[in-house]
Amino acid sequence: MPVSFDIAADLEVTLKAAAASAGLEAAAFAPEMRTADPRHGDFQANGVLGYAKARKLNPRAVAEQLIATLPAAAKDQFEVSIAGPGFINFKLKPATLLAWLTTYDSTAHLKSGAAEFYRGLRNVVDFSSPNTAKQLHVGHVRGMVIGEAICRLLEFCGAEVIRDNHIGDWGTQFGKLIWGYKNLRNDAALATDPLEELERLYKAADAASKEAPATLDAARAELVKLQNGDAENLALWKKINAISAGAFEEIYRKLDIHFDHQLGESFYNDKLPQVYEELRATGLAEDSQGALVVFHPEHPRFKTQPFIIRKSDGASNYATTDLATMLYRVEHFKADAIAILTDTRQGDHFEQLWLTTQKWFAKTNRKLPHFEHVTFGSILGEDGKAIKTRSGDPIKLKDLLAEAETRAFAIVTEKSPELPEAERRDIANAVGIGAVRYADLAQNRSSDYVFAWDKILSFEGNTAPYLLYAVTRVRSIFRKLDLAADDASATRGATAPETPAEIALARKLAGFANTLRLTTTQLRPHFLCTYLYELAGEFSSFYAADKVIVDDPAIRARRLLLCARTLLVLETGLRLLGLRPLTRM
RNA sequence: GCGAGCGUAGCACAAUGGAUAGUGUAGUGGCCUCCGAAGCCAUUGAUCCGGGUUCGACUCCCGGCGCUCGCACCA
Numbered sequence: 001m002p003v004s005f006d007i008a009a010d011l012e013v014t015l016k017a018a019a020a021s022a023g024l025e026a027a028a029f030a031p032e033m034r035t036a037d038p039r040h041g042d043f044q045a046n047g048v049l050g051y052a053k054a055r056k057l058n059p060r061a062v063a064e065q066l067i068a069t070l071p072a073a074a075k076d077q078f079e080v081s082i083a084g085p086g087f088i089n090f091k092l093k094p095a096t097l098l099a100w101l102t103t104y105d106s107t108a109h110l111k112s113g114a115a116e117f118y119r120g121l122r123n124v125v126d127f128s129s130p131n132t133a134k135q136l137h138v139g140h141v142r143g144m145v146i147g148e149a150i151c152r153l154l155e156f157c158g159a160e161v162i163r164d165n166h167i168g169d170w171g172t173q174f175g176k177l178i179w180g181y182k183n184l185r186n187d188a189a190l191a192t193d194p195l196e197e198l199e200r201l202y203k204a205a206d207a208a209s210k211e212a213p214a215t216l217d218a219a220r221a222e223l224v225k226l227q228n229g230d231a232e233n234l235a236l237w238k239k240i241n242a243i244s245a246g247a248f249e250e251i252y253r254k255l256d257i258h259f260d261h262q263l264g265e266s267f268y269n270d271k272l273p274q275v276y277e278e279l280r281a282t283g284l285a286e287d288s289q290g291a292l293v294v295f296h297p298e299h300p301r302f303k304t305q306p307f308i309i310r311k312s313d314g315a316s317n318y319a320t321t322d323l324a325t326m327l328y329r330v331e332h333f334k335a336d337a338i339a340i341l342t343d344t345r346q347g348d349h350f351e352q353l354w355l356t357t358q359k360w361f362a363k364t365n366r367k368l369p370h371f372e373h374v375t376f377g378s379i380l381g382e383d384g385k386a387i388k389t390r391s392g393d394p395i396k397l398k399d400l401l402a403e404a405e406t407r408a409f410a411i412v413t414e415k416s417p418e419l420p421e422a423e424r425r426d427i428a429n430a431v432g433i434g435a436v437r438y439a440d441l442a443q444n445r446s447s448d449y450v451f452a453w454d455k456i457l458s459f460e461g462n463t464a465p466y467l468l469y470a471v472t473r474v475r476s477i478f479r480k481l482d483l484a485a486d487d488a489s490a491t492r493g494a495t496a497p498e499t500p501a502e503i504a505l506a507r508k509l510a511g512f513a514n515t516l517r518l519t520t521t522q523l524r525p526h527f528l529c530t531y532l533y534e535l536a537g538e539f540s541s542f543y544a545a546d547k548v549i550v551d552d553p554a555i556r557a558r559r560l561l562l563c564a565r566t567l568l569v570l571e572t573g574l575r576l577l578g579l580r581p582l583t584r585m
Numbered sequence: 586g587c588g589a590g591c592g593u594a595g596c597a598c599a600a601u602g603g604a605u606a607g608u609g610u611a612g613u614g615g616c617c618u619c620c621g622a623a624g625c626c627a628u629u630g631a632u633c634c635g636g637g638u639u640c641g642a643c644u645c646c647c648g649g650c651g652c653u654c655g656c657a658c659c660a
Contacts, residue, residue, distance in 0.1 A: 032602095032603090034601060035601085037605095037607095044603080044604090049603080049640065059640085083604075084603085084604055085603090085640065087604070173660080265660090289658085291658055300587085301587070304656095305587090312657090313658080317658070343654095345653095346660080347589060347590080348588080348589080377654095378653075411623080431623095442598080442599095443597090446590070462608070466623070473624085476621055481620090522601080530599065533608085541625070543621095544616090545625085584621085
């Protein structure tokens with residue numbers, strides 16, 4: 001029996017067709033498929049409720065009509081029932097579950113199933129994008145891990161993904177940095193810990209420009225010199241960027257984060273005049289208080305709040321570079337879709353950027369990409385205030401990651417003292433870094449995030465260690481049998497799931513496709529986290545209820561199939577989130 | 586002032602307009618002669634307030650209240 005990867009999507013198409021043959025107004029009928037509470041079924045179609053109401057029909061009668069015209073193949077796959085006011089419930093039959101489990105038997109096969117979702121779509125994902133000369137701190141980790149997960153998910157689901165780290169290497173901070181470097185630098189400190197010294201120089205220069213307007217002007221002048229190609233400032237700029245890049249690389253390596261391009265703001269330096277010219281020529285930009293700005297008269301706020309694309313001192317800002325970047329991504333990368341990840345505080349900027357881009361591209365006859373500003377909440381301190389660089393010192397990311405590994409190592413050593421130290425270190429790395437990463441991914445990105453060591457390094461509940469532990473227990477079964485987990489002979493002749501725990505686990509596994517679709521549609525990795533956590537929970541319940549290594553070869557093969565697929569889906573899902581599965585811990 | 590986001594058990598979170606609002610933690614009571622107890626089973630406890638739309642609202646709309654953030658040359 002052939003079975004599709006995303007059964008619910010397939011069923012939706014079947015229902016649309018059935019509606020036509022049942023005499024419904026097929027064009028007006030949407031099945032409204034969704035995953036159901038397991039108590040009711042695997043999927044439910046709610047569409048007849050609204051359809052019947054609008055036509056003063058009895059929804060249950062409409063549901064009856066619809067079910068009567070379902071093709072035999074669909075009736076073979078599901079137990080179909082009508083419940084309540086007119087919900088149609090579909091429950092996967094054990095034979096269908098078996099078919100799904102035997103069809104999607106490897107990461108490659110899961111991937112080829114999911115690849116239908118976004119085939120041919122070219123996506124530019126802009127994430128991390130730190131500012132040069134500042135250390136990465138705890139506030140940066142969220143955008144990095146969410147961005148990496150989104151890239152992996154989109155790739156898995158068939159999209160072509162171009163990862164771009166849009167480094168802030170050309171902003172006003174360079175005016176202050178260069179001024180600080182020239183006037184305040186400590187050569188000894190620069191030699192021993194260059195990044196630390198750069199950060200100090202920036203803070204000192206920033207403070208100095210707040211105190212004295214003359215210093216602020218001097219810093220701005222340094223920036224203008226840099227932007228005009230002054231040789232000395234350009235050399236300094238290169239030096240500062242090189243120091244920063246090395247420090248960023250170290251963190252990216254630790255977090256297994258990758259980019260195809262790192263086109264910082266400076267890359268767009270020679271592409272800015274085109275932005276000024278075109279926006280002026282199309283009548284979108286105007287002069288205001290000495291600056292070049294764009295207003296949006298139709299917008300309640302942006303009709304008076306300007307989008308400044310050139311400052312009154314003649315320098316560009318991030319509105320200019322972001323506009324140039326938008327153009328480059330469409331013209332050079334041929335992007336169908338662009339996703340930019342930043343925290344929600346930049347909402348106004350990206351709304352103005354997108355409004356401006358739409359008008360600009362329309363007037364210049366360019367293809368408009370799909371654009372999404374993927375936002376996430378701020379990292380707050382225990383006091384509920386955003387962690388800021390200027391006030392107090394936020395926790396440095398490299399220190400956070402080091403502490404995560406240290407704490408994980410202590411726990412591994414306590415739980416598994418018999419393992420060799422090198423292995424315990426490796427486990428601590430996967431568990432510690434994984435815990436940090438998972439804590440950021442598991443929470444809905446729209447909410448603010450209160451930083452707490454206990455939360456980030458929690459090893460109980462919906463956390464990385466729980467998922468990794470489930471993986472090792474499955475591995476342990478295969479190890480005990482001296483079998484490779486992907487050894488087909490172990491599961492040969494497996495029959496359909498029978499016990500309640502077997503069936504519950506199989507149903508959860510078949511829900512993977514729908515989870516991938518939901519996660520990528522909304523670009524919210526926490527949907528996948530929740531799913532994996534529930535899957536691990538179903539496995540744990542199954543593990544406690546039904547013994548796998550039993551004498552009866554039929555029961556054993558049947559349960560080993562569930563073990564093998566649980567392992568497959570858990571490991572595939574964890575890797576999509578950027579976690580590293582372990583064989584034991 | 587204008588705008589955005591958030592408001593769910595003591596705490597931390599989930600819920601694509603659907604059925605009896607789920608989970609973790611903390612509390613209580615069970616489960617290791619039995620494939621790994623970083624586990625399993627059971628149990629106590631919640632939608633900020635007031636209207637509206639809908640067959641159906643934590644979810645959408647309006648009005649409050651509270652917290653956070655943004656609003657002319659930082660990114």
